[in-house]
Amino acid sequence: MTVLPITVPASLLDVHHLAPEAGGWGFRVDHAVASAVGDTYVLTGLRRYRAHAAGSADPAEQDFGYQLVTRYGSDGKPTATAVFGQAVPGGSPSAIPEREVTTLAVLPDGAVAVSSKPGSTHLLSPDLDEVLASWPMSWGWKKEQDTGDDPFAASIAVTPAGRLLCMTSGYGLSNWAGAHPNIVAVSEPGTALGPGLKPVLRAIATLDTRTDCQSDADSYAHVRYGDEPVGRGNRPSPSLAEALSELTGTSGSLYGYLDSTMTRPAALGDDLFVVPVFGKTYRSTNLGQEFSFALVDDRGVLRGRLGGLHLREDSPFTGFDFTVVADPYRARAFHLNRYGLYAWSADGALRARMSTAEKPFKPLVHFALLECTPAGELLLAHRKQHLLLRVPVPQDLDDLTGAVEAALKGYGRERTALKKQYTPVNWLWSDSAATVNPL
Incomplete structure (x- = not known):
């Protein structure tokens, strides 16, 4: 068990005269991943808003909104930050626009992919000092799009064989405005993503097949089904929404999978994936609404779901905790929401459940589950204290309960030591050692 401070460059705080004890600023943690050699990359966002700052030329008064990727060495020390x-x-103007929903992936060659909805991907060098390539996709209505858009993926996960498991978006879907994540696709093993290299993604699942509003312009050459780009009726069928409705017996139900959404797919191996799918979100309570962590193989066959969850007592809609992470090297999956931490084997069997109603696991409500590392550790970020907790997962999932309890007990001790070292104010951890690279 280790704890890392999720840091912000001191130079950035100084140039804007940001006083952590004052109001008007916010800091969030979006995602974290680890490389096979032990480096950890953490994606964060820092912003400030002041009602009187509009048009000010003084950086000390200006509003701002940055995203940062910080690399930590195997010793836990921050070494570089891309801003x-x-x-x-x-x-100079930033080469990467700010996106509030963004994920990271470490590619087999060590490059870091930054992906965001609806389908933008940017490649950073391992040292975070260079943008190697960019494939942008703008938000907005199709008719307002910049014709220079060249998207890749809204999210990327890497399998042990180097396949890229991606979520991509499309226009003209059902009654959705703008682009909407809709396709799960994979690349072939060993294919590279880099400058001048954009691999073909083979569509294996589609969330929604209602594409009457699509035109020929709503397809992209790199996302293919069969011999042609995905578009209109050329896509996997039945849709995940239809297949899950049949599996759960909710076809035609108000609380079924019509107008559902999906979040980042996770790899359970080279040929088996978890796709989180959630029923329509309503303004009133969503407790009891349908959701499924669908098991889909690389031929697009629905193999079932991660089991053992109750629609109300384990609902991810409380707190909107929709992330599932997986360990493809050991074929297991994990989910954390306000009701507990859950672990499954690759057959979908629930192997561990740690309820936040039980005293040893109550602190879990303060953490967000970000990822599982190649070494088999869970990465959890404290929502307010901005610390990253690494929890080693035992080989036998039956022992996970003890490992999590020990990690939560040790968290306070590690936090105290870090506070003495960094002296944070309002849980903003300032660092002056890492190299800062504006991109």
Whole structure:
């Protein structure tokens, strides 16, 4: 068990005269991944809003919104931070626009992929000092799109064989405005993503097949089903919404999978994936609404679901905790929401459930589950204290309960030691050692 501070460059705080004890600023943790050699990359967002700051030329008064990727070495020390989303005062415009929903992936060659909805991907060098390639996709209505859009994926996960498991978006779906995540696709083993290299993604599942509003312009050459790009009726069928409705007996139900959404697919192996699918979100309570962590193989066959969850007593709609992470090297999956931490084997059997109603696991409600590392550790971020907790997962999932309890007990001790080292204010951890690279 280790705890890392999720840091912000001191130079960025200094240039904007950001006082952590004052209000008007916010810090969030979006995602974290680890490389096979032990480096950890953490994606965060830092912003400030002041009602009186509009038009000010003084960086100390300006509003700002940055995203940051910080690399930590195997010793837990921050070594480099990439800053993007807007220009740092006195610098060049950022090559990467800020996105509030973004994920990371470490590719087999060590490059770091930053992906965001609806389908933008940017490649950073392992040292976070260069943007190697960009494939942008704008938000908005199709008719307002910049014709220069060249998307890749809204999210990427990497399998042990180097396959890219991706979620991609499309326009003209049902009654959705703009682009909407709708396709699960995979690349072939060993294919590379890099400057001038954009691999073909083979569609294996579609969330929604209602595409009457699509045109020929709503397809992309790199996302294919059969011999042609995905578009209109050329896509996997039945849809995940239809298949899950049949599996759960909710076809035609108001609380079924019509107008459902999906979040980032996770790899349970090279040929088996978890696709989180959630029923329509309503303004009133969604407790009891349908959701499924669908098991889909690389031929697009629905193999079932991660089992053992109750629609109300284990609902991820409380707190909107929709993330599932997986360990493809050991074929197991994990989910954390306000009711507990859950672990499954690749056959979908629930192997462990740690309820947040039980005293040893109550602190879990303060954490978000971000990822599982190649070494088999869970990465959890404290929502307010901005610390990253690494929890080693035992080989036998029956022993996970003890490992999580021990990690939560040790968290306070590690936090105390880090507070002495960094002296954070309002849980903002300032660091001056890492190299800062505006991108």
